[in-house]
Amino acid sequence: MPNNERYQRGLRKLAEVDPQASQQLTDALSSIAPDFARYVVEYPFGDIFSRPGLDLKTRELITVAALTALGAAPQLKFHLRAALNVGCTREEIVETLIQMSVYAGFPAALNGLYAAKEVFAAQSE
Amino acid sequence: MPNNERYQRGLRKLAEVDPQASQQLTDALSSIAPDFARYVVEYPFGDIFSRPGLDLKTRELITVAALTALGAAPQLKFHLRAALNVGCTREEIVETLIQMSVYAGFPAALNGLYAAKEVFAAQSE
Amino acid sequence: MPNNERYQRGLRKLAEVDPQASQQLTDALSSIAPDFARYVVEYPFGDIFSRPGLDLKTRELITVAALTALGAAPQLKFHLRAALNVGCTREEIVETLIQMSVYAGFPAALNGLYAAKEVFAAQSE
Amino acid sequence: MPNNERYQRGLRKLAEVDPQASQQLTDALSSIAPDFARYVVEYPFGDIFSRPGLDLKTRELITVAALTALGAAPQLKFHLRAALNVGCTREEIVETLIQMSVYAGFPAALNGLYAAKEVFAAQSE
Amino acid sequence: MPNNERYQRGLRKLAEVDPQASQQLTDALSSIAPDFARYVVEYPFGDIFSRPGLDLKTRELITVAALTALGAAPQLKFHLRAALNVGCTREEIVETLIQMSVYAGFPAALNGLYAAKEVFAAQSE
Amino acid sequence: MPNNERYQRGLRKLAEVDPQASQQLTDALSSIAPDFARYVVEYPFGDIFSRPGLDLKTRELITVAALTALGAAPQLKFHLRAALNVGCTREEIVETLIQMSVYAGFPAALNGLYAAKEVFAAQSE
Numbered sequence: 082m083p084n085n086e087r088y089q090r091g092l093r094k095l096a097e098v099d100p101q102a103s104q105q106l107t108d109a110l111s112s113i114a115p116d117f118a119r120y121v122v123e124y125p126f127g128d129i130f131s132r133p134g135l136d137l138k139t140r141e142l143i144t145v146a147a148l149t150a151l152g153a154a155p156q157l158k159f160h161l162r163a164a165l166n167v168g169c170t171r172e173e174i175v176e177t178l179i180q181m182s183v184y185a186g187f188p189a190a191l192n193g194l195y196a197a198k199e200v201f202a203a204q205s206e
Numbered sequence: 207m208p209n210n211e212r213y214q215r216g217l218r219k220l221a222e223v224d225p226q227a228s229q230q231l232t233d234a235l236s237s238i239a240p241d242f243a244r245y246v247v248e249y250p251f252g253d254i255f256s257r258p259g260l261d262l263k264t265r266e267l268i269t270v271a272a273l274t275a276l277g278a279a280p281q282l283k284f285h286l287r288a289a290l291n292v293g294c295t296r297e298e299i300v301e302t303l304i305q306m307s308v309y310a311g312f313p314a315a316l317n318g319l320y321a322a323k324e325v326f327a328a329q330s331e
Numbered sequence: 332m333p334n335n336e337r338y339q340r341g342l343r344k345l346a347e348v349d350p351q352a353s354q355q356l357t358d359a360l361s362s363i364a365p366d367f368a369r370y371v372v373e374y375p376f377g378d379i380f381s382r383p384g385l386d387l388k389t390r391e392l393i394t395v396a397a398l399t400a401l402g403a404a405p406q407l408k409f410h411l412r413a414a415l416n417v418g419c420t421r422e423e424i425v426e427t428l429i430q431m432s433v434y435a436g437f438p439a440a441l442n443g444l445y446a447a448k449e450v451f452a453a454q455s456e
Numbered sequence: 457m458p459n460n461e462r463y464q465r466g467l468r469k470l471a472e473v474d475p476q477a478s479q480q481l482t483d484a485l486s487s488i489a490p491d492f493a494r495y496v497v498e499y500p501f502g503d504i505f506s507r508p509g510l511d512l513k514t515r516e517l518i519t520v521a522a523l524t525a526l527g528a529a530p531q532l533k534f535h536l537r538a539a540l541n542v543g544c545t546r547e548e549i550v551e552t553l554i555q556m557s558v559y560a561g562f563p564a565a566l567n568g569l570y571a572a573k574e575v576f577a578a579q580s581e
Numbered sequence: 582m583p584n585n586e587r588y589q590r591g592l593r594k595l596a597e598v599d600p601q602a603s604q605q606l607t608d609a610l611s612s613i614a615p616d617f618a619r620y621v622v623e624y625p626f627g628d629i630f631s632r633p634g635l636d637l638k639t640r641e642l643i644t645v646a647a648l649t650a651l652g653a654a655p656q657l658k659f660h661l662r663a664a665l666n667v668g669c670t671r672e673e674i675v676e677t678l679i680q681m682s683v684y685a686g687f688p689a690a691l692n693g694l695y696a697a698k699e700v701f702a703a704q705s706e
Numbered sequence: 707m708p709n710n711e712r713y714q715r716g717l718r719k720l721a722e723v724d725p726q727a728s729q730q731l732t733d734a735l736s737s738i739a740p741d742f743a744r745y746v747v748e749y750p751f752g753d754i755f756s757r758p759g760l761d762l763k764t765r766e767l768i769t770v771a772a773l774t775a776l777g778a779a780p781q782l783k784f785h786l787r788a789a790l791n792v793g794c795t796r797e798e799i800v801e802t803l804i805q806m807s808v809y810a811g812f813p814a815a816l817n818g819l820y821a822a823k824e825v826f827a828a829q830s831e
Contacts, residue, residue, distance in 0.1 A: 113698045114675050116757075117682070117690065124749050125308040125687060132741075135301040139267060143302050146268035147275040147309040148688065152402065152652065155695075156309075156688035175364050176260040177268050182367070183250040184272040184281075186561045187375060188398065188406035190367065195405075198363045238573045239550050241382075242557070242565065249374050250562060257366075273563065277527065277777065280570075281563035304742050311686045312750060313773065313781035315742065320780075323738045375558040385551040389517060393552050396518035397525040397559040402652065406559075426510040427518050429617050433500040434522040434531075436811045437625060438648065438656035440617065445655075448613045488823045489800050491632075492807070492815065499624050500812060507616075523813065527777065530820075531813035625808040635801040639767060643802050646768035647775040647809040656809075676760040677768050683750040684772040684781075 088119060091127025097137065098130070098163040137167045142177050149178055149193035150185035157193065161200040171201060213244060216252025222262065223255070223288040262292045267302050274303055274318035275310035282318065286325040296326060338369060341377025347387065348380070348413040387417045392427050399428055399443035400435035407443065411450040421451060463494060466502025472512065473505070473538040512542045517552050524553055524568035525560040532568065536575040546576060588619060591627025597637065598630070598663040637667045642677050649678055649693035650685035657693065661700040671701060713744060716752025722762065723755070723788040762792045767802050774803055774818035775810035782818065786825040796826060 095103050103122060110118040130140055141164035148157040164174050174197055182190035220228050228247060235243040255265055266289035273282040289299050299322055307315035345353050353372060360368040380390055391414035398407040414424050424447055432440035470478050478497060485493040505515055516539035523532040539549050549572055557565035595603050603622060610618040630640055641664035648657040664674050674697055682690035720728050728747060735743040755765055766789035773782040789799050799822055807815035 109698075110694060113701065114679060114694050117679050117694060120679075120682070120749075120753060121687060121691070124745075124753075128745060128749075129305050129308055132301060132304070134297040135305075139264060139298075140301075140305060142264060143268055143271035143305060144309060146271045147306060150272040150275045151310060151686070151688070153309070153686075153688040153692070155692065172259045173264075176257060176265075179257070179364060179367050179370075180254050180260075180265060180268060181272060182370070182561075183254055184269060184278075184561045184563060185276060186401070186403075186557075186559045186564075187371060188401070188403035188559060189561075191371070192403070192405065194360060194364050194367060198359075201363065234573075235569060238576065239554060239569050242554050242569060245374075245378060245554075245557070246562060246566070249370075249378075253370060253374075276561070276563070278561075278563040278567070280567065300739050304739060304745075307686075307742070307745070309686045309688060311682075311684045311689075311776070311778075312746060313684060313776070313778035314686075316746070317778070317780065319735060319739050319742060323734075326738065379555050379558055382551060382554070384547040385555075389514060389548075390551075390555060392514060393518055393521035393555060394559060396521045397556060400522040400525045401560060403559075422509045423514075425614050426507060426515075429507070429614060429620075430504050430510075430515060430518060431522060432617070432620070432811075433504055434519060434528075434811045434813060435526060436651070436653075436807075436809045436814075437621060438651070438653035438809060439811075441621070442653070442655065444610060444614050444617060448609075451613065484823075485819060488826065489804060489819050492804050492819060495624075495628060495804075495807070496812060496816070499620075499628075503620060503624075526811070526813070528811075528813035528817070530817065629805050629808055632801060632804070634797040635805075639764060639798075640801075640805060642764060643768055643771035643805060644809060646771045647806060650772040650775045651810060653809075672759040673764075676757060676765075679757070680754050680760075680765060680768060681772060683754055684769060684778070685776060 085123075087123045087127035089127075090131050091122035091125075094126040094130045095122060097167065098126070098141070099159070099166055102159070138164070138169050138173075141167055141169055142173060145174060145177050145193075146181060149181045149189055152189060152192065154192070154196065157196050158200055161197050162204070165200070165204060171197075210248075212248045212252035214252075215256050216247035216250075219251040219255045220247055222292065223251070223266070224284070224291055227284070263289070263294050263298075266292055266294055267298060270299060270302050270318075271306060274306045274314055277314060277317065279317070279321065282321050283325055286322050287329070290325070290329060296322075335373075337373045337377035339377075340381050341372035341375075344376040344380045345372055347417065348376070348391070349409070349416055352409070388414070388419050388423075391417055391419055392423060395424060395427050395443075396431060399431045399439055402439060402442065404442070404446065407446050408450055411447050412454070415450070415454060421447075460498075462498045462502035464502075465506050466497035466500075469501040469505045470497060472542065473501070473516070474534070474541055477534070513539070513544050513548075516542055516544055517548060520549060520552050520568075521556060524556045524564055527564060527567065529567070529571065532571050533575055536572050537579070540575070540579060546572075585623075587623045587627035589627075590631050591622035591625075594626040594630045595622060597667065598626070598641070599659070599666055602659070638664070638669050638673075641667055641669055642673060645674060645677050645693075646681060649681045649689055652689060652692065654692070654696065657696050658700055661697050662704070665700070665704060671697075710748075712748045712752035714752075715756050716747035716750075719751040719755045720747055722792065723751070723766070724784070724791055727784070763789070763794050763798075766792055766794055767798060770799060770802050770818075771806060774806045774814055777814060777817065779817070779821065782821050783825055786822050787829070790825070790829060796822075 092103055107118045144160045178190055178193040217228055232243045269285045303315055303318040342353055357368045394410045428440055428443040467478055482493045519535045553565055553568040592603055607618045644660045678690055678693040717728055732743045769785045803815055803818040
C-alpha cells in the first residue's frame with residue numbers, strides 16, 4: 082500500500098468524487114497492473130484535481146466534455162456519477178452534453194445523453 | 207442577410223463571445239458556403255450558447271476542453287480568446303488545459319498550452 | 332410539440348430515412364433532453380439533409396463513411412439501415428465500408444462490416 | 457520499378473484521379489520508404505478504387521467525408537482536387553463538407569470548407 | 582480461394598500470429614465481403630507483417646499501442662492474444678498499455694488494461 | 707526548481723532520450739504553466755519511462771506508433787528524434803510508421819513518414 086503524500090492527497094480527492102472508487106480501482110487492477118491503480122490516484126487526483134484554480138464542479142464538467150468528445154464510455158459514466166456527487170445539477174450535465182453536438186458531432190452528444198440517462202436512472206433508485 | 211429570430215439571437219450571443227467573429231466568419235465563407243456561416247450563428251450560438259442552465263464562462267471552458275481533446279487547433283485558439291472575453295481567468299483556462307493531460311494525453315495538453323501562450327501574448331500587446 | 336417550419340421539414344426528411352426514427356428519438360430523450368430530440372430533427376434533417384445539391388443516397392453513404400471512420404457504433408447501425416431505406420444497394424454500402432480501410436484503418440473497416448452484417452441479417456428476416 | 461498487375465492497375469486509376477500524383481508520391485518517398493509509395497499505388501488504387509460497385513465520384517466524396525472527420529489535412533486537400541478531377545461539382549463537395557458538421561462537429565466542417573476554398577481558388581487560376 | 586503469392590505469405594504469417602484467425606476471418610466475412618477477408622490476409626500480413634526490419638514481437642507491441650490509442654476494442658483483444666502467441670511477456674504488454682496513459686490519456690490505458698485482464702484470464706484457463 | 711526523487715529520476719531519463727529537452731520544455735512553459743513542465747518530467751519520464759519491463763528502444767517505438775495514430779505532429783517529431791537518440795535504426799522507425807497504415811489508415815502513415823523524412827534530414831546535416 083503506497084503511503085506517500087501525493088497518494089494520500091489523491092485518495093482524499095478521489096473519495097470526494099466517488100467514495101467507492103479507490104477500492105474498486107485497486108481491486109480491478111490488482112491482478113494485472115497494481116502500479117497503475119496507484120498512478121491513477123497519484124497523478125489525476127493527487128496532482129491535478131487537487132490543484133487550486135478551478136472548483137471541483139467545473140473540473141467534472143470539463144472532464145465530461147472531454148470524455149464525450151473522445152467517446153470513452155466507461156470513464157464517461159464514472160464521471161457523470163462523479164459530477165452529481167460533487168454537486169453538479171442534472172441540468173448542468175445535460176447542457177454540457179448537448180453542447181458537445183457542436184464540437185464533436187451529434188452522435189457523440191447522443192451517446193453522452195444516453196449514458197447520462199442510465200446514470201440518472203440508477204441514482205434515482 | 208438572414209433575419210430570423212434564431213439568427214438574431216445567435217448574432218447577439220456570438221458578439222458577447224467575440225465582437226468581430228460574425229463578420230469574419232461571413233467574409234471567410236461568403237465565396238464558398240454562405241449558408242454555413244448562417245448555420246454557425248444559428249445552431250451553436252442561437253440555439254446552444256443561448257440556452258439557460260450553464261453560464262457562458264463554463265460553456266467556454268467545456269469547449270476549450272473538448273477542442274483540446276479533439277486537436278482542433280484554429281477553433282481552439284478562437285475559444286481561448288472567447289474564454290478570456292467572457293471573463294475566464296488565465297488560471298482557469300490553464301487549469302482546464304493541464305487537466306486534459308489526464309483524459310486526452312500529455313501531447314494534447316501541451317499543444318493546448320502552446321496555443322494559449324500565443325493567445326495570451328497577443329492579448330497582452 | 333414543436334411546430335416550426337424547420338422541425339416539420341426535418342420530420343418529413345427523417346421519415347424518408349427511417350419512418351420510426353422520430354418517435355423513437357423523442358421517446359428515448361423525453362426524460363432527459365427533449366430539446367435535443369428537437370434539435371436532431373431540426374438541424375441534421377430540417378437544415379442539412381433537406382438541402383439540394385446532393386441526393387439522399389449519397390448523403391447516407393458519406394454519413395456511413397464518416398461514422399465508420401469515427402467509430403460511432405449505434406449511429407452507424409442507424410445509418411446503415413437508413414442507407415438501405417433510401418435505396419442504396421448492399422454492394423454500395425459494402426464498398427463504402429471496405430474503402431474506409433484505406434483512410435481510417437483496417438479495424439474501422441472490419442467493425443463497419445460486422446455492423447453491416449447484423450443490419451443486413453435483421454433486414455432479411 | 458514494380459511491374460505487377462496490381463501496380464499497373466493502381467497507376468492507371470491514380471492517374472484518373474490526379475495525373476501528377478504517382479510521380480510526386482514516388483519522389484516524396486524515394487529517400488525514406490519507396491516500398492510505401494508502391495503500396496499506396498497497389499492497395500488504395502490498384503485494389504480498392506479499381507473495384508466495381510461504386511463510381512469514382514462517390515468514392516471521392518466518401519473519402520472527402522472520412523478525411524474531414526479524421527482531420528487529415530494534406531490528404532483532404534489532395535482528395536478535394538481529386539474530387540474535382542473526376543467530375544464532382546463544387547456544390548457536391550461543399551454539401552459533403554457541410555454535412556460533416558452533423559457527424560464530426562462544426563470545427564471539422566469549417567476546417568474542411570477552408571481547405572476547399574484554397575483548392576477551389578488554386579484551380580480557378 | 583485466392584492462390585497468389587502475397588495471400589499465401591499472408592496466411593503463413595497470420596498463422597504465426599494466431600492459428601485460427603484466417604478461418605475465423607473468412608467465415609465472419611464470407612456472407613458480406615469475402616474480398617475484404619482476402620485483403621486482410623494480403624496487405625497487413627502478406628505485405629506488412631512479412632517485411633524484415635522489425636521482429637514480430639515488436640510489431641505486435643506497436644499494434645497494441647496504436648489500437649489502445651485508437652480505442653479499437655475487438656482488434657485490440659485479437660492483438661493482445663497475438664502478442665502472447667508470438668512470445669511477448671505479460672509484463673511487456675502491460676508496460677505498453679500503461680505507457681499509453683501518457684500519449685492517449687488514462688481512460689485509453691485503463692480500457693486497454695481491462696481488455697488485457699480478460700485476455701490473460703482466458704489464456705490461463 | 708523541484709527537487710524530489712521522481713523529478714530527478716525523470717530528468718535523468720529525459721536526458722537519455724533528448725539532452726536538450728528538459729531545458730527547452732522548462733523555457734517553453736515557464737510563462738504559462740511551469741507546473742506542467744514539472745509534471746511532464748515526473749510522470750512520463752520519472753514514473754513511466756523509468757519502469758523496468760520494456761527497454762527504451764521499444765518504449766520509443768510504441769510512442770511513435772501511438773503518436774502517428776493520434777496525429778500529434780509536434781510530439782511525433784520529438785519522439786522520432788528520441789527514437790534515433792536511444793538507438794533505434796531508421797529502418798525500425800520506418801517499419802513502425804509503415805505498419806500504422808494498417809491500423810490508423812494510409813494518411814496517418816504518410817504524415818508520419820513525411821515527419822520522419824524531415825527529422826532524418828536534419829540529423830544528417
